[in-house]
Amino acid sequence: MLGYSEIPIRTKLKFFKKFQCEVCQEKFSRHEELMNHQEITHFKDSPYDCKVCNENFHSMSEMRDHLKKKHSYKIDR
Numbered sequence: 001m002l003g004y005s006e007i008p009i010r011t012k013l014k015f016f017k018k019f020q021c022e023v024c025q026e027k028f029s030r031h032e033e034l035m036n037h038q039e040i041t042h043f044k045d046s047p048y049d050c051k052v053c054n055e056n057f058h059s060m061s062e063m064r065d066h067l068k069k070k071h072s073y074k075i076d077r
Helices: 009-015 031-043 060-071
Strands: none
Touching: none
16 A cells, blocks of 8 residues: 555646536646636637537637547648
Protein backbone atom coordinates (compact mmCIF):
# COMPACT_ATOMS: atom_id res chain seq x y z
CA MET A 1 0.00 0.00 0.00
CA LEU A 2 1.37 3.42 -0.96
CA GLY A 3 1.54 6.29 1.49
CA TYR A 4 -0.16 9.54 0.44
CA SER A 5 3.17 11.18 -0.43
CA GLU A 6 3.99 8.26 -2.75
CA ILE A 7 0.79 8.59 -4.82
CA PRO A 8 1.44 10.28 -8.19
CA ILE A 9 0.25 13.90 -8.40
CA ARG A 10 -2.14 13.13 -11.30
CA THR A 11 -3.89 10.54 -9.16
CA LYS A 12 -4.18 12.99 -6.27
CA LEU A 13 -5.68 15.68 -8.51
CA LYS A 14 -8.51 13.35 -9.56
CA PHE A 15 -9.74 13.38 -5.96
CA PHE A 16 -9.85 17.18 -5.82
CA LYS A 17 -11.84 17.90 -8.98
CA LYS A 18 -14.85 19.45 -7.29
CA PHE A 19 -15.76 22.15 -9.83
CA GLN A 20 -18.07 20.68 -12.46
CA CYS A 21 -19.16 22.26 -15.72
CA GLU A 22 -22.96 22.34 -15.86
CA VAL A 23 -22.91 22.17 -19.65
CA CYS A 24 -20.73 19.08 -20.28
CA GLN A 25 -20.10 17.69 -16.75
CA GLU A 26 -16.30 17.86 -17.06
CA LYS A 27 -14.67 18.37 -13.65
CA PHE A 28 -11.83 20.68 -12.62
CA SER A 29 -9.70 21.01 -9.52
CA ARG A 30 -9.72 24.83 -9.56
CA HIS A 31 -12.53 27.31 -10.12
CA GLU A 32 -10.32 29.30 -12.50
CA GLU A 33 -9.88 26.21 -14.70
CA LEU A 34 -13.65 25.74 -14.85
CA MET A 35 -14.23 29.39 -15.78
CA ASN A 36 -11.54 29.23 -18.46
CA HIS A 37 -13.03 26.01 -19.86
CA GLN A 38 -16.53 27.50 -19.99
CA GLU A 39 -15.36 30.71 -21.63
CA ILE A 40 -13.37 28.94 -24.32
CA THR A 41 -15.57 25.90 -24.87
CA HIS A 42 -19.15 26.98 -24.26
CA PHE A 43 -19.59 30.76 -24.13
CA LYS A 44 -17.30 32.17 -26.79
CA ASP A 45 -18.84 32.95 -30.16
CA SER A 46 -18.57 29.97 -32.46
CA PRO A 47 -19.36 31.22 -35.95
CA TYR A 48 -18.25 28.06 -37.81
CA ASP A 49 -20.70 25.16 -37.93
CA CYS A 50 -20.02 21.66 -39.14
CA LYS A 51 -22.62 20.88 -41.81
CA VAL A 52 -22.42 17.16 -40.99
CA CYS A 53 -23.00 17.09 -37.21
CA ASN A 54 -23.77 20.76 -36.33
CA GLU A 55 -20.86 21.05 -33.89
CA ASN A 56 -19.64 24.66 -33.52
CA PHE A 57 -16.08 25.96 -33.80
CA HIS A 58 -14.27 29.19 -33.01
CA SER A 59 -12.15 29.18 -36.14
CA MET A 60 -12.15 27.80 -39.65
CA SER A 61 -8.99 25.82 -38.90
CA GLU A 62 -10.67 24.10 -35.93
CA MET A 63 -13.59 23.16 -38.13
CA ARG A 64 -11.28 21.83 -40.86
CA ASP A 65 -9.42 19.70 -38.33
CA HIS A 66 -12.74 18.37 -37.07
CA LEU A 67 -13.91 17.51 -40.60
CA LYS A 68 -10.69 15.65 -41.31
CA LYS A 69 -10.61 13.71 -38.04
CA LYS A 70 -14.28 13.02 -37.33
CA HIS A 71 -15.75 12.80 -40.81
CA SER A 72 -12.70 11.76 -42.90
CA TYR A 73 -13.07 14.73 -45.22
CA LYS A 74 -10.24 15.81 -47.48
CA ILE A 75 -10.02 19.58 -47.50
CA ASP A 76 -8.86 21.36 -50.65
CA ARG A 77 -7.19 24.67 -50.04
